[in-house]
Amino acid sequence: MKKRKLAVILAAVLTSVTMAACESTSVPEAGAATEAATAQENEKAEETTEEAKEETTAASGEASEEDDKAKADHVAELIDAIYVQERNDDTDEQCREAKEAWDALTDEQKKMVEGEHADPDYFGRDTGDASKDDPLNADDIGENELLVVSFGTSFNNSRAEDIGGIEKYLAEEFPDWSVRRAFTAQIIINHIQARDEEKIDNVEQALERAVQNKVKNLVVQPTHLMHGAEYDELCDTLADYEDMFESVTVAEPLLGQVGKDADTVNEDKESVAEAITEEALKTAGFKDIKDAEKDGTAFVFMGHGTSHTAKVTYSQMQAQMKKLGYANVFIGTVEGEPEDTACEAVIEKIKDAGYKKVILRPLMVVAGDHANNDMAGDEEDSWKSMFLATEAFDSVDTQIAGLGSIKEVQEVYAAHSGAAIKASQKSAGTGRTTEEVTALEDGEYDAKFTTDSSMFHVNEANADLGKLTVEDGKMTIHVSLASKNIVKLFPGTAKDAEKAGAKTLEPTTDEVTYSDGTKEEVYGFDIPVEALDEEFDLALLGTKGKWYDHKVKVTLA
Template structure:
């Protein structure tokens, strides 16, 4: 999350045209192309169309989102897509700092009109932006008249290559600038959130989680929107991810001497936690009624988030193992829900070593996709089962009769995994091999982290484009449909997979399916089989 400061140094006086309102008719220019002088009365008349309707926005200074139709014309990243909107005497102007000095003039209207004699161009200001790492950069800024909020209007631009381009922009999400008191209250909450956004649990963690939630609840709605830290934002407490009461943390005591400990990375998305992770846990409990099924997450960051926001206490691996010892468990079966023998699996095995002597039996079942082969050509029965299961669900949700019917329709399915720098990353390449072996030529595997390299977003887009598909369905290749699925895959930010496919201009339609593997019956059955293999 970007921290930013902005020092504005006005390089030139604005042309009188800024009062005319972008996208509106311009004052007629003299034939010789001389600059136009407009009286105050004429300026007021010309600006009447930019006035804010009574009761909408009072005179004052606001922050607002400045949205454009191009990745080449946007607010500098240090400012998170925001500009400063000034309302005075019913007229609106937004100041935005751009990404560089490459755009040298703007024009309120079309590129065609910008090139007419007497066209009044908006001149740049010299802005200094400061990035997270403390570095600064001088960029061009502009004061742009705003005809209306939440309505698209025309702005043309010319860059250093001296060619005019048409663009559509909107100004939205207008909020009053915060008072010092409001900002201080929000900053305090951001600090408290950042303090619990950590992977290590301490003796103070529970207290810190409660303190952060209490401070958040004390904020007004407008103060909550100001929360911004290194990791903190309003969504930490404010985003609706489903009903937490439907989830069972599975941390009860007095459970008998046989336990299946289901170890997951975890998710703070309540709906996915209950459907995906909970779905696997319930399947195991049904299949093995003589065993108590218990839960552990490996991501302390997620455990803290759920505890702070929802008051739901989920054990980490060490807590779960200590609980099993205290409960007198003798036979401990551990079922990881991880996809592969990767870093999370390795860390789990290290943690178990400290407790092996405290149980009569400790057995660890295979992760979902089984053993990792030596190269991309090595596949196994587990990978085949998962490939068939996830494709069948994706096809069904997309309302096709078969994968072949989707292929004939020009639809490709892109399954987005997490990715890893661990040597087990070959698993993703193996899953692509598995899809091809099954004849699923319109199924492509990608990863958020872009590891292995061929699964990186731009390379996946190129593959789908080269194959000639015009429609794309994105779906997570992950046990849960949590943060990565909702934000990295299906989010509206420019760096999401959905936005990447749309921005390529190569596809007529891009849809997203927010469903984890854990809710698929055949995937649950595979976990049951893995667990059964080590119980025997």
């Protein structure tokens, strides 16, 4: 019995051990499967995490790039807002805001600035040290002011050397006159103010400064090359301030009077032609023009060009070069007006003449954007690139220098300022009465009509001349003026012209023909003349409805 119970117990134990053994063999197989599944899940989770990270990084990068672009676009908008020709009450604040926003950009963001006019060069281009330039906007002017009016340039070195060079020379030549500066391009004024914190007066600001300083005699010296659109606009602006000074006189621009046709030259054009050619030869290492010609080198002086009738001035400068015997000197213009001054036309002239080397130099007072980009730039539409693209020349070099730093050019400006100062100081002379000219037979005569203001003058097409009619001892001169800006005249003072019943002179509509063949309608007037060679009062009414006093004189041609 005991043996049987023992056997049963042993069997049970063996059975239990066997089952445990079976279980122990099956557990490891299940664990391996679980671990494999877990590993796969972990791998997938890691992949998902990496993808998420990549997506997050990409999204972050896109967001960052969008943010960079937004900041750059904001700066571009601020620059475009001050790239305007009209100053307003917000201009100073707009300039400050644009520069602060630019300074806050990273280098990469600055590269992204692009607008209608904005680009990274607006603030980022190094054009020299602005601190070397004097804006000449101080008060304490005194009674006599010599206001030097320029288009302007944002290129600091050129502004200091070229415009500043002219201003300093005039200050030395006329120590009794306070030299001040004004620019006509508000776009440039804003650029300089925003970038360099240098404030330059526009023409209206300069005139207001003169009025506040109680200036009596104002002489204005434009640094413009010719009697073009900018010169005319300057004279129109000055007309609004004439009665605020005892005298206002505008000096001649650099190249003097325009002249009748493309072959008309004068002393100013001759002096400038000689000066700029001599400077170009010296810079290039030639002893004289013949030396350069033997070397096969042609010089091209590139001006701006204009659609104004004064564009014939460029043709006259070419005629002047020919008269001086400078066969290898050519005149061109950025705008290609006149047409034979366009780059393509100049290239053909030089090719036909057989010159194989070319030196380009600006025919501009300053070496600014046109000189650095339109003439000497690396873009395919620059003059240098277009000359090289023809493969017709062995070399094409550039000289980036403005006219204003040349002493002989400064001397021409000084001569013009000096003449204007003398004109402002001249006293009225004695003349001949009507009775003294009764010897003149009835008929028509050419007569010179001169005034005390370069803003009130005979149309340049008529070379200061009017038609004097003598009938029964009475004289009347008909003059065609420069535009339709003078709408009435009155033989007498402005005060008398404003009186009730004053008999004013009404305009005629005249057609004038300029030297290039273009025609224009302007106002003309029939003016009674009491005496020849004697100044008399003649008031004028402008388009703004205000009368101004003037002195005029009629002299037989």
